[in-house]
Amino acid sequence: MDTRAERGIPLPKVSDEERKPLPKMGPVGDPPPHSSQMRIEMGPSHPAMHGTIKMTVLLDGETVERVDVDPGYLHRGFEKSCENSTWTMVFPYTDRLNYVSPLINNNCYAAAVEKLFDLEIPERAMYCRTIAAELSRISDHLTCIGASTMELGAFTGMLYLIEARDTVWDAVEELCGARLTVSYARIGGVVDDLPDDFDKSLAKKLDRVKFLIDDTETLLTSNKIFIDRMKGIGVMSKTEAIDWGWTGPCLRSTGVPYDVRRADPYDVYDRLDFEVPVGKNGDNYDRYLVRLHELRQSISMIEQCLDQIVDTPPEILVDDPRIALPDKDKVHNAIEELMNHFKIIIDGIQVPEGEAYAYQEGANGELGFYVVSDGGGKPWKIRVRPPSFLLTASLPVIVEGSMLADVVPTFGSINMIGGECDR
Numbered sequence: 001m002d003t004r005a006e007r008g009i010p011l012p013k014v015s016d017e018e019r020k021p022l023p024k025m026g027p028v029g030d031p032p033p034h035s036s037q038m039r040i041e042m043g044p045s046h047p048a049m050h051g052t053i054k055m056t057v058l059l060d061g062e063t064v065e066r067v068d069v070d071p072g073y074l075h076r077g078f079e080k081s082c083e084n085s086t087w088t089m090v091f092p093y094t095d096r097l098n099y100v101s102p103l104i105n106n107n108c109y110a111a112a113v114e115k116l117f118d119l120e121i122p123e124r125a126m127y128c129r130t131i132a133a134e135l136s137r138i139s140d141h142l143t144c145i146g147a148s149t150m151e152l153g154a155f156t157g158m159l160y161l162i163e164a165r166d167t168v169w170d171a172v173e174e175l176c177g178a179r180l181t182v183s184y185a186r187i188g189g190v191v192d193d194l195p196d197d198f199d200k201s202l203a204k205k206l207d208r209v210k211f212l213i214d215d216t217e218t219l220l221t222s223n224k225i226f227i228d229r230m231k232g233i234g235v236m237s238k239t240e241a242i243d244w245g246w247t248g249p250c251l252r253s254t255g256v257p258y259d260v261r262r263a264d265p266y267d268v269y270d271r272l273d274f275e276v277p278v279g280k281n282g283d284n285y286d287r288y289l290v291r292l293h294e295l296r297q298s299i300s301m302i303e304q305c306l307d308q309i310v311d312t313p314p315e316i317l318v319d320d321p322r323i324a325l326p327d328k329d330k331v332h333n334a335i336e337e338l339m340n341h342f343k344i345i346i347d348g349i350q351v352p353e354g355e356a357y358a359y360q361e362g363a364n365g366e367l368g369f370y371v372v373s374d375g376g377g378k379p380w381k382i383r384v385r386p387p388s389f390l391l392t393a394s395l396p397v398i399v400e401g402s403m404l405a406d407v408v409p410t411f412g413s414i415n416m417i418g419g420e421c422d423r
Contacts, residue, residue, distance in 0.1 A: 027056070027068055028056040028057070028058045028066045028067070028068045031058060036060055036061065037058055037059060037060050037065060038058075038059045038060075039056065039057070039058050039059075040056075040057050040059060041054060041055075041056055041057075042054065042055040042056075042057055042407065043055060043073075044073040047151075048151055048407075048408045048411065048412070049411075050416065050418055051073070051418070052071065052073045052074045052418030052421070052422060053069065053070065053071045053073060053392070053416060053418065053421075054069075054070045054073065055067050055068065055069055055070070055395075055407070055411075056068040056070070057404070057407070059404060062403050062404050062405070063401065063402070063403060063404075064399055064400050064401065064402055064403070064404060064406075064407065065400065066396075066400060067395065067396050067399050067400055067407075068396075069392060069393070069395045069396065071389070071392055071416070071418070071421040071422055072422050073418075073422065074418045074419065074421075074422035075422065076096070076418075076419055076422050076423050077423075078093055078096070078097060078384065078419075078423040079382050079383060079384065079423060081093055082379055082382045083378065083379050083380070083381065083382060084378070085378060085379075086345075086347075086348030086349070086377050086378055087113055087187060087348050087349045087351055087377065087378065087379060088186070088187065088344070088348065088349060089348075090109060090379065090382070091106055091109070091110075091183045091185065091186070092181060092183050094106055094108075094109045095180070095181040095182055095183055096181065096419050097384065097386065097417075097419050097420040097423060098140070098362065098363065098364070098367075098386075098388075098417045098419060098420050099180060099181070099417070099419050100136075100139055100140045100143050100363070100417065101136035101137060101139055101140040101362065101363040102136065102180065102181060102182050103129075103132040103133055103135065103136040103172070103182055103184055103185070104133045104136045104137070104360060104361075104362050104363065104367060105362075105367065106132075106182065106183065106184055106185035107129045107132070107133055107185050107267070107360060108358055108359070108360040108362070108367050108368070108369050109185075109358075109369045109371075110185040110186065110187050110188075111266065111358035111360065111369075112356050112357065112358035112369040112370070112371045113187050113351060113356075113371060114187060114188065114358075115356035115357075115358055116351050116352050116354050116355075116356045116371065116373055117187075117188075117323070117351065117352060119187075119188060119318060119320075119323070121188055121189045121317075121318060122189055122313065122315040122316060122317070122318065123268075123312045123313060124193070124309060124312040124313060124314065124315060124316050125188075125189035125190050125315070125316045125317065126267040126268050127267075127268055127305050127308065127309040127312060128189075128190045128193065128194060128309075128316060129185060129190060129267050130267045130268050130269065130272075130301070130305050131175075131194075131302055131305045131306070131309075132172075132175065132176075132182075132184055132185075132190075133267075133360075134298040134299075134301050134302045134305075135168055135171060135172055135175075135298075135302065136172075136363065137294070137298045137363045138165075138168050138209065138295055138298045138299065139165050139168045139169065139172075139363075140363030140364070140415070141249075141291040141292075141294060141295050141298075141363060142161045142162070142164050142165040142168070142209075142295070143161075143162075143165055143415075144291060144363075144412070144413075144415040145157070145161055145216070145288060145291055145292065146158040146160075146161030146162055146165070146216075147412060148288070148409060148412035148413060149161075149216075149220060149226070151408050151409065151412050152225075152226065152229050152230075152408070152409055154219065154220065154223075154226065156219060157216050157219050157220055160212045160215055160216045160219075161212065161213075161216055163212055164208070164209045164212040164213065167205045167208050167209055167212075168205070168209060170205060171201070171202050171205050174195050174198060174201060174202075175192070175194065175195065175198070176191065176192060177192075186317060186324070187323055187349060188317050188318035188320065188323045188324055189315075189316050189317035189318055189324075190316050190317070191317075192316070193314070193316050194309070198306075199306045202302070202306065203303075203306075206299050206302065206303070209295075209299065210296075210299060213292070213295055213296070217292060220288075221289075221292075227285065229284075229406075229409055230283065230284040230285035230288060230409060230413075231281075231283060231284070231285040232281070232283055232285075233283055233284045233285075233402060233406045233409060233410060234283055234284045234287075234398040234399070234402070234406065234409070234410035234413060235281060235282055235283045235398065236250070236253075236254055236282040236283075236394070236397060236398050237254060237282060238251075238254040238255050238256050238282065240394075240397060241254045241256065241282065241394075242256065244390060244391075244393065244394035244397065245390040246365065246390060246391060246394065247260075247364075247365030247366035247387055247390075248361070248362065248363070248364045248365025248366065248387050249287055249290045249291050249294060249364070249365070250287055250364070250365065250391055250413075250414055251365065252276065252277065252278045252279065252290050253278070253279035253281075253282050253283070253286040253287040253289075253290045254279065254281075254282035254286075255278050255279060255280055255282070256278070257276045257278050259276045259361055260359060260360055260361035260366055261274075261360075261361045262276055264359075266360060268305065268308070269301075271304075271308065272301050272304050272305070273300075273304065274297045274300060274301050275293070275297055277289075277290050277293035277294060277297070278290070284409050284410055284413040287413045287414075288413065321340050322349065322350065323349055325340075325341055325344055325345075326340055326341055347377045348376070348377025348378055349377060350375065350376065350377055351373040351375070351376075351377075351379075352373060352375065353373055353374055353375035354372075354373060355370070355371065355372045355373070355381075356370075356371055357369070357370045357371075359385070362387050363415075364387040364388045364391065364414075364415050364417065365387030365388070365390075365391070366385065366387055367384075367385065367386065367387055368384070368385030369382065369383075369384060369385075370382070370383040370384075370385070371383075384420065384423055386417075386420035386421060386423060387420075388414065388415060388416045388417045388420055388421055389420065389421045389423075391414040391415075391416065392414065392416045392421055395410075395411065395414070398410055399411075
């Protein structure tokens with residue numbers, strides 16, 4: 001696989017002497033007797049731990065001395081489940097990785113399998129995937145900011161942003177018939193075209209989302225309590241962020257402008273005009289600001305796609321009987337089409353032997369799918385590179401030395417998603 005340096009991503013140059021020592025990792029033992037230290041368990045049954053993660057924290061007063069992070073409380077088994085399913089049956093599983101932005105998971109998995117076919121999908125399908133991905137990114141960022149503000153006591157911000165997310169999910173439901181577990185992409189394209197008058201309907205919804213984002217920014221961005229809880233907390237330098245494999249809004253908050261959509265464009269991102277927002281300090285506040293700016297960029301990208309898609313050919317799926325299911329009317333009236341439908345459903349699409357890796361810009365960073373085919377109808381191997389798993393692994397760096405109360409906003413700012421961490 002190519003390295004980020006080969007893709008032209010600026011990496012800070014520092015000597016080994018300038019790097020901070022790694023934090024102590026591993027189980028947190030009992031404190032010595034008669035000491036001022038105390039060991040406590042945060043989660044998994046804790047509202048700030050999302051029910052899928054546990055932190056063992058060693059405290060000296062209110063200061064975090066050590067932390068051991070254990071994300072393995074969901075037991076999803078995604079990769080092995082996929083290896084026992086046909087290539088097409090994997091799509092509902094990808095919905096459940098990052099269940100807040102499932103459309104991006106669909107797209108990235110499909111792109112990996114299409115690499116094995118050396119397949120280029122129709123232009124209109126690329127626009128549909130881009131619109132779907134940006135709707136998912138908006139949904140994910142709204143959830144992250146809203147939940148993080150609620151955990152700090154700013155419940156009004158949560159209400160505003162969850163209304164905005166519900167409005168986005170209304171649009172997703174119009175697009176594919178589902179709100180959360182969507183299964184919209186297909187190998188070779190997408191399952192449905194944009195509905196009639198979708199551009200007008202979506203424009204109204206996006207106007208409401210913009211209004212709610214503006215209101216939330218007015219509530220939070222200059223709020224002294226919010227700033228005191230976020231600014232200068234959970235700091236990660238750009239050097240450490242790269243060492244730990246950070247990507248996405250968290251990496252960009254440190255000042256590194258890496259975005260897969262710009263570094264290695266896919267679908268129609270090379271036709272869109274958008275900014276890659278970056279921060280300076282790599283703290284919780286900068287991570288909030290980067291996501292806030294990205295919300296507006298995603299809305300702009302969707303608006304550009306709706307303008308450009310008008311003149312594209314109507315095809316949304318490749319015309320290849322090895323890959324695409326035949327139309328139902330043909331299945332009901334022609335034996336050849338019925339047999340083709342039966343073979344694809346029962347035996348699965350016969351994917352050429354080989355291996356491929358596809359990566360795209362997920363809501364939390366670089367999402368990657370590594371797939372291996374032995375030439376049959378089921379994946380021989382699937383491996384996922386989930387962005388929030390690497391962010392979660394680095395929590396000791398940004399938590400140790402802070403106050404216990406700072407663990408909650410710091411953990412919220414990385415937006416850990418249990419489904420993709422415990423895959």
